[in-house]
């Protein structure tokens with residue numbers, strides 16, 4: 001079998017055990033271990049003189065490097081996270097654009113391709129992950145790399161009207177078409193991309209489903225990322241501390257618990273979620289004292305300004321709810337800014353009566369799937385899920401809500417808190433069927449099968465031509 005080379009912005013730390021690693025890292029590591037290969041990417045450090053480091057463990061060679069401060073500012077903090085992330089999550093209002101940052105983004109992608117080239121064997125297949133690396137395949141072709149290269153987008157692909165807010169959208173999308181296979185989380189994302197290609201660029205969809213645009217042929221596909229349900233259940237069952245986390249009412253009853261776990265990000269709809277919980281307590285006062293809401297949201301990208309703002313906003317909102325509604329023996333909302341070990345999270349999911357997952361936009365949202373997989377089949381909790389999470393396409397037996405509808409979300413919480421066991425079991429079983437049929441292995445194997453089957457790009461364009469086409 002040909003060797004696999006995974007390229008992602010961040011490489012998961014080597015010492016990260018399975019218990020700590022999220023779904024993606026586990027899936028990628030399993031695939032690499034099977035066929036042997038390289039995981040290539042940034043080590044997360046900012047370094048004045050970034051050297052490449054290489055370390056092999058369990059059949060996987062981890063090749064990592066630091067970024068200079070300039071590259072970090074322009075490529076990572078700038079164009080990736082202050083332009084692409086907000087626009088791809090439909091938040092043009094939070095996006096900024098700077099030519100220098102875009103040039104930095106292109107420069108870093110070129111430099112990574114150059115650095116990868118000497119490590120490659122002719123029949124390696126290359127799997128590239130996420131929005132930081134859209135122009136990576138074009139850069140590889142520019143350096144004469146002829147291997148098959150596939151790309152998976154973990155975040156949503158926006159409708160063309162939104163995408164075109166990025167000034168160099170046409171050039172950016174052209175670079176994306178240099179991949180042999182482009183994978184999306186949902187059919188909605190894939191269609192948005194196809195829409196751009198056919199209407200904006202006048203590209204063609206061929207009879208066999210492949211696309212032609214900018215003189216390039218490539219394929220697209222839908223590969224919803226999944227979880228490893230049996231492992232989640234084992235982790236959830238093995239966590240013994242959960243009884244200490246769920247508080248009791250004055251009568252000694254365990255309080256009904258609503259749980260939410262996210263990276264602290266404006267796309268996750270945290271403020272709207274807090275307001276919906278407050279609305280529940282105002283309109284259905286019988287739940288007061290009998291329910292608690294635990295929100296775990298460690299800060300991420302804390303040096304990007306919009307992330308500092310959302311953090312402040314949430315602290316204000318949490319303080320307001322607790323200040324107004326707390327009693328001496330009851331704190332309605334517990335908001336924790338710390339990251340937690342995976343085993344603890346899965347245990348908490350199992351202990352909680354409601355999983356409250358309400359992003360304003362999300363490529364997939366693995367927390368929704370993890371919450372369901374962690375449940376006790378004999379007494380499962382209820383998932384309340386935003387229609388704007390990719391996972392809502394598969395988890396149709398969740399209580400689907402619109403995160404912009406505060407009152408509607410409060411009503412869904414009320415319904416979930418009252419839901420009889422039989423209905424909870426039916427919904428859980430339906431969701432588990434969906435989770436099992438599209439698990440992490442199906443995602444990985446489906447993508448790699450299609451990438452292996454795609455024709456490797458025969459075109460070898462000259463450096464000069466490639467540079468001219470991207471100018």
Ligand code: ADQ
Nearest residue numbers: 022023154225261262263298339340362363364365366367
């Ligand atoms: P994220 O935006 O990071 O990922 P998500 O899928 O919800 O979102 O979470 C990824 C992993 O991180 C999950 O395994 C989750 O358990 C873990 N995680 C989240 N919050 C945590 C916390 N507070 N403490 C510890 N662990 C936490 C991007 C896209 C998503 C897409 C994934 C995978 O934005 O839409 O589902 O990639 O493709």
